[in-house]
Amino acid sequence: xxxxxxxxxxxxxxxxxxxxxxxxxxxxxxxxxxxxxxxxxxxxxxxxxxxxxxxxxxxxxxxxxxxxxxxxxxxxxxxxxxxxxxxxxxxxxxxxxxxxxxxxxxxxxxxxxxxxxxxxxxxxxxxxxxxxxxxxxxxxxxxxxxxxxxxxxxxxxxxxxxxxxxxxxxxxxxxxxxxxxxxxxxxxxxxxxxxxxxxxxxxxxxxxxxxxxxxxxxxxxxxxxxxxxxxxxxxxxxxxxxxxxxxxxxxxxxxxxxxxxxxxxxxxxxxxxxxxxxxxxxxxxxxxxxx
Numbered sequence: 001x002x003x004x005x006x007x008x009x010x011x012x013x014x015x016x017x018x019x020x021x022x023x024x025x026x027x028x029x030x031x032x033x034x035x036x037x038x039x040x041x042x043x044x045x046x047x048x049x050x051x052x053x054x055x056x057x058x059x060x061x062x063x064x065x066x067x068x069x070x071x072x073x074x075x076x077x078x079x080x081x082x083x084x085x086x087x088x089x090x091x092x093x094x095x096x097x098x099x100x101x102x103x104x105x106x107x108x109x110x111x112x113x114x115x116x117x118x119x120x121x122x123x124x125x126x127x128x129x130x131x132x133x134x135x136x137x138x139x140x141x142x143x144x145x146x147x148x149x150x151x152x153x154x155x156x157x158x159x160x161x162x163x164x165x166x167x168x169x170x171x172x173x174x175x176x177x178x179x180x181x182x183x184x185x186x187x188x189x190x191x192x193x194x195x196x197x198x199x200x201x202x203x204x205x206x207x208x209x210x211x212x213x214x215x216x217x218x219x220x221x222x223x224x225x226x227x228x229x230x231x232x233x234x235x236x237x238x239x240x241x242x243x244x245x246x247x248x249x250x251x252x253x254x255x256x257x258x259x260x261x262x263x264x265x266x267x268x269x270x271x272x273x274x275x276x277x278x279x280x281x282x283x284x285x286x287x288x289x290x291x
Contacts (some may be wrong), residue, residue, distance in 0.1 A: 021224035027231025052197035067173035081112035084274035087282035089113035122192035131186025233262040
């Protein structure tokens with residue numbers, strides 16, 4: 001660990017986690033060491049992601065989104081899991097981690113080997129038609145866009161930055177041609193939850209059920225722990241689960257660089273990087289898992 005303060009908070013987190021089942025809630029900060037920037041971490045630039053209403057406003061907005069995403073997708077597709085992702089996969093294999101709720105759309109948890117994953121905000125590797133609702137692989141659309149816009153990625157100008165959803169900032173998107181749904185000719189959108197769009201109710205219900213299963217039992221079961229990693233909890237889609245856990249007497253451990261909106265509900269907060277801290281927590285938690 002980088003400091004005695006971090007080391008001390010890690011020790012306290014280990015005490016909370018010892019012998020208890022875990023549900024994880026992860027955010028963009030978990031994937032920064034995989035080369036995917038976050039939205040609100042220390043040093044992150046101000047970002048203005050496209051809203052759902054803006055995307056639905058018409059072809060100009062859709063052209064802007066898909067042109068930028070066409071360039072940015074290459075970076076997302078090359079990203080690989082880091083030690084933080086692998087730590088969660090290891091915890092699941094040992095039976096300590098009972099489920100994982102992720103706000104990320106990059107698919108790196110599954111790539112690392114995690115299986116019990118709720119993709120709260122969807123997956124950027126999938127594309128959905130807003131008209132017929134057919135879901136298709138993003139790679140198929142990428143090939144179609146490349147055919148419609150030969151050389152665009154190379155000539156559009158340098159990408160100044162790339163957001164966690166693969167949205168690259170380009171100098172110009174002029175002349176970019178978008179592709180319609182092959183089934184009905186409708187509007188294609190990445191199968192992710194845009195700002196201003198609601199998370200599907202079934203996913204929210206599944207996530208709440210995971211957290212509810214951590215509640216202590218009057219018969220003597222001490223319950224489990226909600227482990228938050230790499231999220232500032234700035235948006236309600238993640239913060240609500242932390243509040244819910246606190247309300248029901250479930251300890252909350254947060255690993256994140258910088259303060260979070262959920263600190264007041266936290267049992268222990270470790271101000272450190274996920275790739276460094278999570279493997280330590282995972283190894284200890286797996287070693288002390290209740291039989």
